[in-house]
Amino acid sequence: MSWYVACLSSELGRRRPLGRTVAGSHMALFRDGSGRPAALVDRCPHRNVPLACGRVRSGLLECCYHGWRFDGEGACRAVPGLVDADADRRAHRAIAHATAEFDGFVWVWLEPGEPSPAAPFRFPHVDDPAYATVRRHVTLPAGLHACLENALDVPHTAFLHGGLFRGGREPVEIEVVVRHHAGGVEAEYLGEPRPEGLIGRILAPEGGVLTHVDRFQLPSIAQVEYRLGENHLVDTIAFTPVDDGQTELYAAITFHLRLPHAPVRAAVTPIVSRILAQDARVLRRQRENIQAFGGEHFASTELDVLGQHIRRLLRGSEAEPGERRIKMRV
């Protein structure tokens, strides 16, 4: 059981509930009377209509069919028409998921009815006034592993995103250090020259060699970090699996640059959208083709630096902590 992001804070208002599916669990999200997010199993205990089709009244979630009302803990607070209003309401309870709200994201704990465990992952730098943040929520038509591998894969960028990010010059040979540790794996790219395209030029206006680290952390966090002198960019993604064919991407791209942040944000935002659309398209084709062929049949090279480690971690098997070095043309 784990924490997953269920929505952006900005997606959850005070009047309309939100229906979301997290790792196969259907939830109705709403804000209670004090504005705190609540998440109920998205099934009215009475006649099983989705609670997310109802509305929020005075911080209670009201079912659209017969008007039963529930608070953020799932207690039934009204059954319209019932004369003996104190009749055993335990049978009428909805089931609640623990929630948390940090950094502009609403998280849910997957196991319903469990007490709230330790806090979820925190997005770095989003509260630091020296940094600007671009938040994104995109639905990807693929499973969690394919999305994680895509987010942390370098070689595809020169092809799939050619012109937008990487590509466009002769590749140079660099070294990659892969380190794994309990619950995660990371790849550090040593000696990578500035990528072509607008994002590279913003990070390194005068060129130079970047510090670049890609990280995965269980259950579903991907992070790409670039640094050159004072310029610093961290793209942190919390993925939320929906089912085998759909994954939600919640990203906070945080950056600190010598350039003014507002125009950079305006310039970068449409590029991020186009890159995500290209990834979504190839992920859909990959998933549909794997279905058409009845299963995966991958041939990997040493360029596939993180994908197989991530798969092992997702399956629950830990590798010995250690480090490996490979070469790559970038």
Next chain:
Amino acid sequence: MSWYVACLSSELGRRRPLGRTVAGSHMALFRDGSGRPAALVDRCPHRNVPLACGRVRSGLLECCYHGWRFDGEGACRAVPGLVDADADRRAHRAIAHATAEFDGFVWVWLEPGEPSPAAPFRFPHVDDPAYATVRRHVTLPAGLHACLENALDVPHTAFLHGGLFRGGREPVEIEVVVRHHAGGVEAEYLGEPRPEGLIGRILAPEGGVLTHVDRFQLPSIAQVEYRLGENHLVDTIAFTPVDDGQTELYAAITFHLRLPHAPVRAAVTPIVSRILAQDARVLRRQRENIQAFGGEHFASTELDVLGQHIRRLLRGSEAEPGERRIKMRV
């Protein structure tokens, strides 16, 4: 096996057959040479094309692929191109369902090839010149039980149809008498004040207390009756199950009022349409959610006065005849 409504009389013309599915049985309906409705299993015995895709010629149903023709009993009357026209045509028979036409509805007997049994249920008052009738055919995206429970449920009306029917005033406590008998169950509401909304105002222009009875009768009849003095309204619905996720609603709303009938009909018709659209939407959400959760998980209160009796009757188990009283705020 049972009689079910297959279509409104007005839906079945003399030139085009009609394809309908009744409790999983696909039928091609048409009118024979004398105008009587006929129903054949909707599969040409030759190459299995739907007969409902063909056309009616001289009271015979002609398949669109090779032009084979069948009469209302299913006998094959022509095989174009065949030289020995009297060759054994028994092998070429289509299979017929018994039919009946009453009160503006065409009924079919579910078991094909069986002789016509006793007559189907009759809609009350549709032939009485003192009454006006509004007939409706609507497709509901839900199974038979959910549609029956919805049609005969009082508490949802104040929420789902709030403003159109019930809702809008402080509820008062009334008594409900539930009586079951062989093959059916009914609920009589004692002391119910006039509902808010246009329909209530038409029934009881000066207010007052209604006589109100809701009835279910096997296999699929729901009836709601209101009376106040001379004013009388009966909404009779014959449901036709199509499959687990679809049910056809055939209704005759008959009324006798002191007000002139034509303007009442013009005013009531769009309200009925909106109420049915609201019910269809919540029934679809209910069904899809039950599927998403892998089955029903209902918590009932004493307000659910008829639904569980109806389920038992649909499953073939009869309760002892008897009577029960409950309280409800309406």
Next chain:
Amino acid sequence: MSWYVACLSSELGRRRPLGRTVAGSHMALFRDGSGRPAALVDRCPHRNVPLACGRVRSGLLECCYHGWRFDGEGACRAVPGLVDADADRRAHRAIAHATAEFDGFVWVWLEPGEPSPAAPFRFPHVDDPAYATVRRHVTLPAGLHACLENALDVPHTAFLHGGLFRGGREPVEIEVVVRHHAGGVEAEYLGEPRPEGLIGRILAPEGGVLTHVDRFQLPSIAQVEYRLGENHLVDTIAFTPVDDGQTELYAAITFHLRLPHAPVRAAVTPIVSRILAQDARVLRRQRENIQAFGGEHFASTELDVLGQHIRRLLRGSEAEPGERRIKMRV
């Protein structure tokens, strides 16, 4: 294993690959550096994206995700980013199907990785300058047997295509000779008068009796031949099964007439399109109805001269060579 048409020659250019499914096998078709057609199993060995989503560069097929490139035999010729470019590439091979290109059609051998066997079926007369040819590719929403039976069935034409081909006059009795031989079956129609409609009038402007033979040949060839004096028309169809519910039709209608060929072609082409659209519609209805009823349940007469022979041949059982005569009104 068999040869099947994968596309028209004109459908396969030099820049964009073509994704096609032949008898359940997904293939990426492209032209190699010398313009010869190539067919690879449509799954990049690396991350299983369809190769047909990529592009052709210098006669190599490049995957759209990471830019791996393959030649027409499936050898991997580039893995961008890989430093040790001569690393064991056998693990990175794509799998190739043998191909052949004749008569304006590209054929593929169904078994991948097999050496190219004997040549595929040749369409007659397409290279003869005395003949004109109309080529067609149409997708039919039905299985192979239903399409073959439809293409070689005479009695449906007067109904389904009434006004376009046959129909419109009193039928006359003729004789049909059915001959079967190893791998095929044919029906010769003796004494058939000119069909009504434009095609009949083009073939036989002064009327008369046609020579008419319909042929089936394994695995999927249907042919209809008409001759009257010097006038000669052969419609040859190579069907390609896709799956149980879809079949591709590749036709070459070749004709030699005393009339000038260009206006005949202009007049005949839209009629062929309408006839094919009528067949596609009835084949879809037939397939959907057979699914709805859970399987085929055909009643045949002696008018169904070829369908049952074709089914036996498709199932691999050969009949004794022989001949049978039946009567038919046409």
